[in-house]
Amino acid sequence: MGDKGVAVGLSGVVKRFGDVTAVDNLDLDIRDGEFFSLLGPSGCGKTTTLRMIAGLELPTAGSIQIHGEEMGIRPPNKRPVNTVFQSYALFPHMNVARNVGFGLEMRKVDKAERETLVSWAIDLVEMGEMAHRKPAQLSGGQQQRVALARALVNRPEVLLLDEPLGALDLKLRQQMQHELKELQREVGITFVYVTHDQEEAVTMSDRIGVMHDGRLLQVDSPERIYEHPTTRFVADFIGQTNFLEATVASADEVVLANGDRLRLSTDHDGGAAVAVTVRPERLTVHGRGEAPGGTHGLDGVVDSVVYMGNAINYTISVDWMHLEVRCPATLAGDRKYEGDEVTVSFDPDHASVVIG
């Protein structure tokens, strides 16, 4: 307890709404100063988790600590966190400056200091010229910035963001992703970011926690989550992938459905039904029997070829399934055609054993 490196610590957190368990026994440490994303499909419990940290919901069971301090039933106005709401929730009857200054006013910060901080925050999000406008006179992206400034001006220990980019169009969203990450580096505040957009989570986060059905399935860096998912759900949710059905033989060997043995470490019990996941871009296509040493080859026939410009997508049927393969266009000199007999190969280091 009281670990200095932990900004938000959740242990055994459960939230039930009647018969529905929204969050199921969640254990998670969010590190000080990191950009942490809670990622999952809608209804997975990520927003509920965020709201429990903010104090807008109280957990049914478990403990939530912020910098080692137990939050218990403390109301939201007494917690050292601020939230950027999905709908922004700007106060329509106040102009930008009044909105941004609201938190400081409630905490009785004196007027001179308040004005300094408000103009700092408004400049931080580049809204200086809009300070006297009402929210209704701002675009979605501008409202988003004001919501951000209104939270950041209080210098919270943790900033909670609930799908703040959800309402923006694609181009603006990408721009804001970049700006949010920059902003987080600049202010050095821990960000807890809730999103269902895997690309958003991967591009911005230091670490990602993937949630499904109220459970936290995996907490890792974006690279680890993408390259080495531990469950089928995570592998499938983050990007496209191939699943090769397999059975665990021993702690470092699995047997594929066609009988091939593959050296892959796993902590699942012998005999457990698992899948080996390999990303389409980690597979390469060769002439029959030409797979390089150190890789695992599977013989198959090219089913379809789709030219994508920067890449070529192959669907190859091996005797018990189809594999999706994505080859960079620069390697297309060795292009295969429908009906070609080929060998698909991959480096076992780029494969992961998943369960579920």
Add this chain to the structure above:
Amino acid sequence: MGKGVALSTAEPMGATRWLLRGHSALVYAFFYAPIIVLVFYSFNESHLVGRWSGFSLRWYEAFVQNDNIQSSLWVSVKICAASTVISVVLGTLAALSIERFRWWGQKAFDAVLYLPIIIPDVTMAVMMLVFFGETAQLFNVIPGVDLTNGLEKLVLSHVAFNISFVSVVVRARLANLDEAMEEAAADLYASRWQAFRRVTLPQIMPGVLGGALLAVTLSLDDVVVSSFVSAVGATPVSVYVFGMLRKGVSPLINAVSVVILAASMTLVMASLVLERATSSRKR
């Protein structure tokens, strides 16, 4: 199909157009002709309503000199002011409790809250009469409260029906208010009271004012409930005017009605001006 849609949105032509214009004119005439007639005859010299014998302000003079009307007007103003203030506060609280909280018995409360809107005035009036008959002594136990005085009874009974109307209007406004707004206020260190005072109330204000205006109108208008509940010495003007009718229609009633009409129109105008002023300040 496309042609039909285009036709239906276009301005009506020929006979249809004249038919619609005539219809609108009739509707307006239906609404306003009686009022115009009323105002017109209030300036009549004759003591017979409906026979014009020349312009005169004698009925307004009679109105000013009639102490009974003056005092009953004053009673109405007092009842109206007190019952409006009380029912706006209680009605707004009721709307908040239904829209923003979940509690046991809420559905039943919700249904009961709307009863005074549905049940006939006479039923309400009889209920009030019986209620005060049975409980007046109980109320009198509280120091400073004297329900044998008709004024308090009138205020209480007006509050009883006004609460429902106020809460309906305020609730409609609250339902359109993003709940995240109040959460945001709490997240920004506002206490519950501060969140209400600084964020919720300013935004439901048009609803609260609308409810208040409705309460004022209903209170001034009410004859049935008031005539059952009122006691000697506390007769609201609506009941007094109704009583005068029994002695025959006199142009004095017209004059009284015109004064009340002018007062309520001023009130509505004032609220419109006020709202325009506040909404333009917002911009």
